[in-house]
Amino acid sequence: MKTISLRTLDTNYTYLLVHENKAWVIDPGEAEPVQSWLKENDIDVVGFLLTHYHPDHVGGVMAMRTPDHVVLGADPFDFPYEKLEHDQMYALFDDVSLRAISLPGHTLGAMGYLIGDQFFTGDVLFGGGAGRIFEGTVKQMLMSLNRIKALDPNTKLYFGHEYTQANLGFAQHVMPDNEAVVKRMGEQAGVPQLLSVELATNPFLRLDDPKLQAAIKGYAQADALDEAAMLGVLRTWKNKYDAGER
Numbered sequence: 622m623k624t625i626s627l628r629t630l631d632t633n634y635t636y637l638l639v640h641e642n643k644a645w646v647i648d649p650g651e652a653e654p655v656q657s658w659l660k661e662n663d664i665d666v667v668g669f670l671l672t673h674y675h676p677d678h679v680g681g682v683m684a685m686r687t688p689d690h691v692v693l694g695a696d697p698f699d700f701p702y703e704k705l706e707h708d709q710m711y712a713l714f715d716d717v718s719l720r721a722i723s724l725p726g727h728t729l730g731a732m733g734y735l736i737g738d739q740f741f742t743g744d745v746l747f748g749g750g751a752g753r754i755f756e757g758t759v760k761q762m763l764m765s766l767n768r769i770k771a772l773d774p775n776t777k778l779y780f781g782h783e784y785t786q787a788n789l790g791f792a793q794h795v796m797p798d799n800e801a802v803v804k805r806m807g808e809q810a811g812v813p814q815l816l817s818v819e820l821a822t823n824p825f826l827r828l829d830d831p832k833l834q835a836a837i838k839g840y841a842q843a844d845a846l847d848e849a850a851m852l853g854v855l856r857t858w859k860n861k862y863d864a865g866e867r
């Protein structure tokens with residue numbers, strides 16, 4: 622099986638898992654670029670694998686799906702689908718299976734997909750950053766990030782959006798002494814990225830870093846914060862940073 626990464630809409634990634642002349646499509650935010658690629662390469666769609674229900678991840682499904690296609694996910698979708706449970710395995714091809722990993726926080730039904738040494742994060746984790754907490758609690762988001770942290774460090778991560786450069790700007794803002802962030806800023810952004818690199822540079826995976834903890838407590842002007850509270854502060858800090866506040 623090979624994995625094809627396509628850029629869709631402005632910042633989205635859509636992935637194709639291709640085996641012989643068949644493909645599973647992950648998060649088609651729009652149909653056209655995916656259909657062009659399939660046509661050019663003479664590949665047929667088996668089904669769709671959806672990380673969550675936001676329109677920029679499922680916008681292409683309605684235009685592309687036929688009654689023969691399987692649609693997999695866990696959020697409430699506007700079209701028929703098979704609901705996956707946390708830790709459920711599903712055979713994509715004869716010798717390729719996925720493991721669904723529930724990642725609530727960005728949406729309640731957000732799912733990550735582990736396929737061999739590849740992990741598809743949806744909008745829960747990005748290069749150098751993490752998704753906003755639209756549904757669920759900070760505690761749930763922390764659990765989800767910890768589930769990603771627990772994967773093999775050599776896991777190849779495939780994100781839902783390309784936001785790496787902007788995220789690394791914030792990473793440097795909150796972790797000014799982190800040399801791995803500086804090094805990464807000079808490298809080409811993109812997918813896949815190793816989990817080990819995220820563990821070294823992504824502040825949302827580094828809430829156990831004493832220096833980052835001190836920065837978060839300083840920003841919040843509070844001393845006694847547990848990890849969930851620190852994640853909440855870091856999220857608010859990032860949102861304000863994105864809005865131009867320094």
Ligand SMILES: [Zn+2]
Pocket residue numbers: 673675727744
């Ligand atoms: Zn989203």
